[in-house]
Amino acid sequence: GENVEQHPSTLSVQEGDSAVIKCTYSDSASNYFPWYKQELGKRPQLIIDIRSNVGEKKDQRIAVTLNKTAKHFSLHITETQPEDSAVYFCAAAGAGSYQLTFGKGTKLSVIP
């Protein structure tokens, strides 16, 4: 089955700096890669996703890049703000699969 590795497990950045979180996946058939943000005690929120037919997608301060050859994808947050502090999860799903396989999460702290 699919296996998703996520790094780093914790990340601290100064407000205004950029943050990058990286994930690798094992199943070359995977074709859907969402990112979720989870604040303490809250639900995971879908913040951006990418499908395997594109290499990059951007939404305001958030961007995701995908390298299918290397089987890795990354989340980039620019101009970080304190409200970006949360745990971020990457996930992957393969063609014909209905389940998301999640990484273990990255705890992002933005220091004012």
Added chain:
Amino acid sequence: NAGVMQNPRHLVRRRGQEARLRCSPVKGHSHVYWYRQLPEEGLKFMVYLQKENIIDESGMPKERFSAEFPKEGPSILRIQQVVRGDSAAYFCASSGDRGPYEQYFGPGTRLTVT
């Protein structure tokens, strides 16, 4: 614009009791997924259901756990004879299309087994 609803938000059960977790998907969504989250861990897939059908239950333990999504009413995740290891947050997600795409999560049910 009601999102995914789950209840109860918190549930305490003694070992050996039954736990029933409910999930109402986004209005118009007919695809429901259940995930379990242990502390400091990511979410683990349990089961995927469409109305009246279990499509994929590969992540659900074969004993004590069952799920349903009836024609009318919420999806139910049922855990019989709970044990301490069942303590976790259980999240339900829904989507409008077949497949794993754009799953929106509910607030979760935090189950504590004493």
